[in-house]
Amino acid sequence: MLKKFVTVRFVLSICLFFSVLFAGYSIYYKIKYWGFNFAPKQTTDVWTIEAHISFEPTGDPIKISMATPTVSDEYKILDEDAVAPGYKINKDRKNNRVVLSSSPKEGTQNIYYRILVFDNEYGKGKIRSPIRPEVEKPIFDEQRLTVAQELLKLSDRQEGDDVQRIIRLLNQTPPDPTVLAFMPMKKSQKEITEAVSSLLALKNIPTRTARGIKLEENKKSFTPDLMLEAYMNGRWILYNIQTGKKGLPENFVIFQRGGVSLLDVEGGSDSVIKFTVLKSISSSLSLAGPRAKLAEMKNWYDNSIYSLPLMEQNTLKWLMIFPLAILIIVLMRNVVGVVTMGTFTPMLISMSLIKTGFLPGLVCFGIIITLGLALRAVLSKLNLLLVPRISAVVIFVILIMQGLMIMGYRMKFDVASSAAFFPIIIMAWIIERASITWEEDGPVNATREIIFTVLVAIITYFVISSEYIRHIMFAFNELNLVILFIVMLLGTYTGYRLTELRRFAPLVQKKGK
């Protein structure tokens, strides 16, 4: 017999263990690939980047090719679209370009290309590239070569790695005379980039340029920033061309890399590209789908509750909290040993309290029960049969609720209007049971049962009303499996209940004397 008992508990413990493992993995998975958070209302910044391309058509067929942000690592693209009436839009995913073409047009052309991106968690600005690119040696005359070598020597006095030293030297203020001999005093980003790459080429370090934009709130009409990428130790590393800072700056989106242009316009002249950035906020949960898609972890997602329509999700969100409430009921009954009216009545009351608000709900509950009991006392004098009697109590409850709502409205007493949220049948049964207990076991027992029922309901309420807990139970619904096995394990709990410690205390205390 003992053996069998051990096995049941053992099997359940194993199940619990595996469910915890599964939940743990699943939580990790959801956080990593779907971007879920433990905190509710966690938001992710979604950036709208708008590229405004304008040019004058020359009368030839138009073909515009623009670089788009690289999808892979730094940023994830939520959505993209182009406002270009009369243009055919093609996407060249392989080269990260969008191509717009049209027949000849007249007048200034304005094309908008919008892209929604979020999240740069993985963007560390380092890209592996096993194949070492060729270094294009710059063509310098002898005098310039000497200056360049002088510069390289000078750069050794600067701090940082090879690339940083050169960048810092060239950006020094006031500029070193040797630098002035190499390039003009007033230099553009582009000129610095070119100078740095040619100097690095002398040191046999391959480089390429990168264009991107820094995401800042409400940034309007700006041109993309230039950055330098140098190939070091098998990977491309980004450098800020002014400060020499290594790595991808925060909130930076790379649009284009290497020699290819940011924008090519055929059949147009005076082309200008300006960017605008807008920040919006979206809940992390709603971005889970796109994230899962991007992480190529969509199989689970499609079969999860988060792929359901929002209305169904909301229903489920409500249901997902039930197991936790049930666990509380089990604990209260089998471990604490509280006697309540009906097993799940406290849970249902606490659910109503959530809808009504805590205090208004309690007040309403109190009024309904008190009035109901008073009416029920009258009823018990009439000696009705059971079913008609309980039906009468149900109607009482409905009438009390109606009265409360009318009174609440007339007297501008908001509290009363929440009365309708209580489950009518449950309320009727509480009244019926309380009144029978009252008659049979006395008012003390009846009141105690009601108080304990409400007490358990309040405890349940405080657990399930927490936004945090509700969010966690919904976002990480595999926890319900863990709860299932905890509840089943509690089914094998043979220890004393808390109330029994008091109930049976006389047995021990007498022994002590």
Next chain:
Amino acid sequence: MFGWLKSFASPSSLRAAGVLGMNRRNFNVISKYNNRRLYPLVDDKVQTKKLANKIGINTPGLIGVIEVQNQVQNLLDLVRGYDEFVVKPAHGSGGKGVLVIKSFNEEKFITASGKTLTFNEVYQHISNILSGLYSLGGKYDIALIEELVHFSGMFSEYSYQGVPDVRVIVYKGYPAMAMMRLSTKASGGRANLHQGAVGVGLDITNGKSLEAVMYNKPIKFHPDTQADLSTLNIPFWREHLIIAAKGYEMTGLGYLGADIVLDESRGPMMLELNARPGLAIQIANGKGLALPLKKIDKYYPSGLSPEERVDYVLTHGGSR
């Protein structure tokens, strides 16, 4: 500040005292030795009565059974010729729905507590029973009309109104623990300890009082009659135990509570059996139930007849 903590006992001290907790009772005893299939045998008092009479156990005489609403009006025909009767729900528990009529005529019914009821009120009570007000789970029920038990006069000073009965816990056919339940004013004439009845722990080997409690507190005298509870001594103790022990053969339940009442003229009679007897008996006895259960598990022989088992308990029960 933490004075209230003193009213709690530590789990380890309870374990040491062999106290059986509710969870342990349900999981280790009831779910193991009481097959759910057997419950209807004890939950339905009509069945219990039939089974008991079949193997020669005395029960209160059955006057009649009312099964459907329109039979209720035949009540007077049923009880014609009797001076008194008891109405009980067949599936009731804890004395709920029991109505004791001491005397009656066509119009008026006098209850045990002296209240006067009209025929309509009695009619109402029975129809409540039928509609399931007192039955477990609120299912439709039937009402039993039984002869009134005239409990032995020697107990009259120990009880206020109600019938004092002996509750014996029978484990694997062996009487394990016993107590007498005496109704009080506070319990409203009922014999349930939680309603305020007095529980007197009885020595399983001789039926003599061990100690008495009311509302979980030890007492020496009956609160209403002032009778000295320590002198309580149950006659026909062996017969009591044999009736209880036979409950095992009768139902097959490994753990049961037998309620036995001593009738003045007919001797000990089985009132009812309970497949889920409560744990308050431990408080009345001042000792835990786990110890005797363990002893029965370990040392008591199996395969004995009810009489042999009772004799075994009477000779070995007290010693450790």
